[in-house]
Each structure stands twice: as structure tokens, then as C-alpha cells.
Amino acid sequence: MRGEMLDHMKVGIIGGGISGLVAAWHVSTTHPDTQVTVFDANERVGGKLRQEVIAGHAVDVGAESALWRRPEVVALLAELGVDSVHPQRFPAMLWSRGSLEALPAGTLMGIPSDPHAAAGLLDDAEVARAADERAVSLTLDDADADISVGDAVERALGSAVVDRMVEPLLGGVYAGHARELSTRACVPALYAALRAGTPLTQAAAAASSAVSSNDARQVFGAPAGGMGSLPEKLREALDARGVAIRTGATVTDLRRALAHRAGWHVEVDVEGLPEPHTFDAVVLATPAPVTARLLADLAPEAADALAEIEYASMAIVTYAFDSAVAQQLPQGTGFLVPPVDGRTIKASTFSSIKWPWLAEAAPDVTYVRVSLGRHRDDAILDEGDDALAAAGLADLEHALGHPLPTPRDQHVQRWRDGLPQYALGHLARIERAEDALADLPGLAVAGAAMHGVGIPACVATARAAADRAVTSSAPRA
Ligand SMILES: Cc1cc2nc3c(=O)[nH]c(=O)nc-3n(C[C@H](O)[C@H](O)[C@H](O)COP(=O)(O)OP(=O)(O)OC[C@H]3O[C@@H](n4cnc5c(N)ncnc54)[C@H](O)[C@@H]3O)c2cc1C
Incomplete structure (x- = not known):
């Protein structure tokens, strides 16, 4: 009886980053006849998983790898029928006190x-x-x-x-x-x-x-074509299952449906025009400040707890050098930078060295990326793209100890409020939020702010939230 009812449910997913897309995938695969709609405020889905064409090739400008020792992304790719790629394995390097050390x-x-x-x-x-x-x-x-x-x-x-x-x-x-x-x-x-x-x-x-002790197993991986290609692959798989994906659709309000049956009213802004929707179950897969705003009246305690979570802003600058630059890089996949040294960059990745798939796809280019900015230390992000890219390049040359040729192309990706900070007491805060949400049948929260910022954790949290939203939704009147 319950299963029959679930098969006709309407489920709304708010946010189309990896968390929202996986929540939609999970609902549509576990309850195939459910009508699922994903709303994302951006013009494309994926959130922090994103690629841009730089020097003629699609390159990750956000997250690039997932921990392969966790099962979630491995299992997701298997379900999607997508192959994996893996990075070269070198010890991490640190640019400390002026030299690169393993x-x-x-x-x-x-x-x-x-x-x-x-x-x-x-x-x-x-x-x-x-x-x-x-x-x-x-x-x-x-x-x-x-x-x-x-x-x-x-x-x-x-x-x-x-x-x-x-x-x-x-x-x-x-x-x-x-x-x-x-x-x-x-x-x-x-x-x-x-x-x-x-x-x-x-x-x-x-x-x-x-x-x-398990050395042969991969430690990190990504879908073939790079992590930023995963949203499009998920999107295609969701399309094939009849899931509606609405981009450029900002959810502005969430409240109990007033109609005769239990459920949720979701107000969506599409090009400045309000669009009302009603769902039996809703998964919120938005960043914590957005989730907190949407829950402010419904679950003030949950909203307060989520609103306490601060975010770090950062930028990723990707440089496309001539392929010969690969010979000028030290052996390794990049380096991290101790903030105590007062540098501008906080890390660099030699992407074309780290990812053999990228070197094969773009043999004419050596991609190197740097990241800048961290929690409450992000004034550099107010600079223009050229200034940011120049500052990153200057540090990169300093770390390598020699000048680099002018990049053929470069790209600056700002990630304002990109990463939630798991400050002291984070788990207790999340428990408080989830306890308060337990009273709201058919509503669940996913996303990087909850149970892990890494992609595997986001996948696990999304599936659990999708299950909770669907199974707790109130029976129709
Ligand atoms: C630069 C960077 C590099 C990273 N690298 C890695 C890595 O290599 N490996 C790893 O495991 N993790 C990495 N992470 C972390 C990981 O990528 C993120 O934690 C994860 O992708 C977050 O996914 P999400 O779906 O929870 O949130 P998001 O990706 O933030 O998605 C939320 C979505 O909600 C949408 N949205 C917001 N407000 C609304 C609204 N009102 N209505 C509708 N939609 C809305 C947004 O447009 C967005 O698409 C990285 C993060 C950053 C920022």
C-alpha cells in the first residue's frame, strides 16, 4: 500500500550541485515512477563541480577528485556506467620556508x-x-x-x-x-x-x-573526462529517467502546502516571475545559508543551527602553458603552502601531470592551477581577474624558482562562500538541526554543510536525505 502511494509521489529537489543531483538520482532509481523535479538557481547544474574550456579543452575549475577509499563515488559511477580515471601518485609537497619539500x-x-x-x-x-x-x-x-x-x-x-x-x-x-x-x-x-x-x-x-597496507588500490579518482563532467553525465541519466531539471530557477520560499493534502509548497523565481509548485517530499540541497533562510519559519531551530555555519571563499586560477612547461615542473603533482609563510597562493596543482587523462586529451597544453583565499582571508578575491592571475603566477614562479612563459590562456573561477567550515561543535550543531527537522515529514536536508564536504560524503548524505524525505512524507489525504 505504502509502496503504491510512493510510486505516485512528487518530489522536489532544491539545489542541483552534486548533492541535489544524487538525491534526484537516488529517488528516481529507488522509486522509478516518482515525479522528480530539480531546481537550480544557476544556468547550469553541478555547483562546485564545473569545467570551463581553457586553451580549447574542458578543464576542471572546481572540485577535481574524490577519495576512492570511500565507496560512494565508485558505486555511483558504476550505476551510471561511467569509467573512472586516477591521478598519478606522488608524495604531497609543501612550499615551506622558500623550498619545495615532500x-x-x-x-x-x-x-x-x-x-x-x-x-x-x-x-x-x-x-x-x-x-x-x-x-x-x-x-x-x-x-x-x-x-x-x-x-x-x-x-x-x-x-x-x-x-x-x-x-x-x-x-x-x-x-x-x-x-x-x-x-x-x-x-x-x-x-x-x-x-x-x-x-x-x-x-x-x-x-x-x-x-x-592496501597499496594497490587507488586512493583518489574521478569520472572519465574529469570530475566536472559528472554533473552533465548525471543530468543525461536523470533526463533519461524523466526527471525534470530546471536551471535558472531560484527557490525563494518553502512552506506547508495549504491545499487539501499534506505536502510542501515551493515558490520558484524564474526570470523574475514567481512559479508555484507543490510536492509530497522535498530535499534541500543548497548551501547552509540558503537552507537556513528557507527553513527560517518552518524550523527556526534548524535554521539557527545552519545559519551558524560559516563559509570560506576562494578562487582557482588555471593557467594553460605550452606543453614544454611540463619539463620545467618538479616531479610531483603540485604543492600545498603553509599560510604562516604569508604567501598569496595556498596550493598549486600541476593538473596535466597529476591527471594522465588530461595530458592525453590536451597534449599541446600543460595546465597548472593555483588556489587563493581562505576563511576570513579573502580580500584578494576583490581584485580583478588579471590582478588575481598575476599574483598567482608570481607566487608560482617564486615557488618553482624560475620564470614561466606567458600562459596561452588562463581562467579565474571565484568560489564565493565555497566551502563550509566545520568549526568546533559542528556535529552537535548538525544534530540540533536534524532533530528539529524530524518533526517535518517529507522534508530533509542534504549538502556539503552536513556530514562531510568531500564529494563521497555529499553523495552519502544526499542518498540518506532522499530516503528520509520520501519515506517520512505524509500519506495523501
Ligand atoms: C574550489 C573547490 C574545490 C574542491 N575540491 C574538491 C575535491 O577535489 N574533492 C572533493 O571531494 N571535494 C572538493 N570540494 C568540495 C566539494 O566539491 C563540495 O563540497 C561539493 O561539491 C558541494 O556539493 P553540494 O551539492 O552540496 O553544494 P553546491 O555544489 O554548492 O551546490 C548547491 C547548488 O544549490 C544551488 N542553489 C543555491 N541557492 C539556490 C536556490 N535558492 N534555489 C535553487 N538552487 C540554489 C546552487 O546554484 C548550487 O548549484 C571542493 C570545493 C571547492 C569550492
Whole structure:
């Protein structure tokens, strides 16, 4: 009976980033006769997954890879019948104190298992401090006890390990500040070690040996054609299943439907004109500030919790050099930059080296990208494109130690409010929001602000939210 009812449901998905597209895919595959509509404010779907044509080839200008040790993206590509590609594997490099140094093997988010192996990054006194590890204890009787990653590591191993190793690694994921990001939410293995009283160096050794003992398996991957091609592939698959995808459609209001049957009224702005829709179930897959606004009247507690989540803004500048530039790059796939050195860029990726598929697709070009800006440190984004690109190139040349030829083409992609910050207490905040939403049948929240910013986590959260929205929707009158 219930299954029969579900097959005729109308489901609205607000936001067409990876979270919304996967929520739509999940509903349309698990309940094939459901009518699903996706709304996205932009002219194209994909959100932070995006490609632009630079020097004649489509190149990722947002997210580029997914953690392959998690099953979600692997499974999604299998369902879509899409092949995967994988990056070259080189140790991460850091541009620290003016030279490019490899991150030593055996680290957990930059925490060394052997501080002596970090001698290229730390000076003698810093190595000695890290080697003299101090115990850090959390209040074990408080299940919500949390500590910032930076504070935990600083207390245990000294500030240099935070500034020169952990900060750039965490920055690569969150574009945030190690001393503000939640250990519990951002580095669960570190949190478990703190709660168990395990030395952090030992936790790093355990985490890295768990990875290297399965060495043959890929660590990262992307769909063939690059991560930014995934939205279009999903879009095609959704089209084939009859899912309606509305772009240029900004959802402005969400409230209980007033009609005779239970459900949700969604107000959509299309080219300045309001468009009303009614759905039995709705998944909100928008960034937290938008979700908070849409929930403000319906679930004020959830809205308040989500509104507390801050975002980092950043830009990705992609340079298309002549292919000969590949010979001028050091061996590796790029480097991260400790903010303590005061550089403008926070990372660089040698995209054509890192991704063999890109080198094959564009043999005439060497693509290199840099990222700039992080949480509350994004004034550079107010500069014009040329100034941003010039600042990025100057740092890149400085790091490499030699000038580079003028790029054939370049592209600046600004990501305003691009990455949610999992600040101290993040998990408790999300729990508060989800508890408040539990009273609203047929409504669920997905998106990068909830249970992980990485693409695999977004996929998992989206599927769970889609299930919750559909199965909790009120029966029709
Ligand atoms: C520069 C950058 C690089 C990254 N690199 C990686 C990486 O390599 N690997 C990785 O795993 N993760 C990476 N991430 C993180 C990951 O890409 C994101 O967390 C994830 O893509 C977010 O997906 P989402 O669908 O939750 O949100 P978004 O991609 O933000 O999608 C939300 C969508 O909602 C739409 N929207 C907003 N308001 C409305 C409204 N009112 N009505 C309708 N639609 C609306 C937006 O247009 C947008 O399309 C990166 C993030 C950034 C910014």
C-alpha cells in the first residue's frame, strides 16, 4: 500500500550541485515512477563541480577528485556506467620556508608518525619539540567534547607541526584554520585517538599503515573526462529517467502546502516571475545559508543551527602553458603552502601531470592551477581577474624558482562562500538541526554543510536525505 502511494509521489529537489543531483538520482532509481523535479538557481547544474574550456579543452575549475577509499563515488559511477580515471601518485609537497619539500610518509592530516622524518620541514628545535610528545586529554564523560585540530596538535607536538604540516593539509580540504576546525568533525581518527589517550604520532602511524597496507588500490579518482563532467553525465541519466531539471530557477520560499493534502509548497523565481509548485517530499540541497533562510519559519531551530555555519571563499586560477612547461615542473603533482609563510597562493596543482587523462586529451597544453583565499582571508578575491592571475603566477614562479612563459590562456573561477567550515561543535550543531527537522515529514536536508564536504560524503548524505524525505512524507489525504 505504502509502496503504491510512493510510486505516485512528487518530489522536489532544491539545489542541483552534486548533492541535489544524487538525491534526484537516488529517488528516481529507488522509486522509478516518482515525479522528480530539480531546481537550480544557476544556468547550469553541478555547483562546485564545473569545467570551463581553457586553451580549447574542458578543464576542471572546481572540485577535481574524490577519495576512492570511500565507496560512494565508485558505486555511483558504476550505476551510471561511467569509467573512472586516477591521478598519478606522488608524495604531497609543501612550499615551506622558500623550498619545495615532500611531506614525509606516514602522516595523518599532516601529523607525522615520526617527527624526525619531518626534518626538511621543521628546524631542529621544532623536531625536538614534536619528538617530545605531550599527552592531550579530552573530557571523556562529555560525549560532545571537542577540540580544534590545531589546539590538539599544538599541545601534543608543538605549534610548528600545526603551522607547517597540519594547516596546509587541512587548508587543502576546508580552506580554513586548523585552530578553529573541529577534530571530531574533520579528523575522526585523531578524535578517536584523543579520546582513547593514544599518542598522536601513534595514531598517525596506524592511520597511514592502514592505507599503505592496501597499496594497490587507488586512493583518489574521478569520472572519465574529469570530475566536472559528472554533473552533465548525471543530468543525461536523470533526463533519461524523466526527471525534470530546471536551471535558472531560484527557490525563494518553502512552506506547508495549504491545499487539501499534506505536502510542501515551493515558490520558484524564474526570470523574475514567481512559479508555484507543490510536492509530497522535498530535499534541500543548497548551501547552509540558503537552507537556513528557507527553513527560517518552518524550523527556526534548524535554521539557527545552519545559519551558524560559516563559509570560506576562494578562487582557482588555471593557467594553460605550452606543453614544454611540463619539463620545467618538479616531479610531483603540485604543492600545498603553509599560510604562516604569508604567501598569496595556498596550493598549486600541476593538473596535466597529476591527471594522465588530461595530458592525453590536451597534449599541446600543460595546465597548472593555483588556489587563493581562505576563511576570513579573502580580500584578494576583490581584485580583478588579471590582478588575481598575476599574483598567482608570481607566487608560482617564486615557488618553482624560475620564470614561466606567458600562459596561452588562463581562467579565474571565484568560489564565493565555497566551502563550509566545520568549526568546533559542528556535529552537535548538525544534530540540533536534524532533530528539529524530524518533526517535518517529507522534508530533509542534504549538502556539503552536513556530514562531510568531500564529494563521497555529499553523495552519502544526499542518498540518506532522499530516503528520509520520501519515506517520512505524509500519506495523501
Ligand atoms: C574550489 C573547490 C574545490 C574542491 N575540491 C574538491 C575535491 O577535489 N574533492 C572533493 O571531494 N571535494 C572538493 N570540494 C568540495 C566539494 O566539491 C563540495 O563540497 C561539493 O561539491 C558541494 O556539493 P553540494 O551539492 O552540496 O553544494 P553546491 O555544489 O554548492 O551546490 C548547491 C547548488 O544549490 C544551488 N542553489 C543555491 N541557492 C539556490 C536556490 N535558492 N534555489 C535553487 N538552487 C540554489 C546552487 O546554484 C548550487 O548549484 C571542493 C570545493 C571547492 C569550492
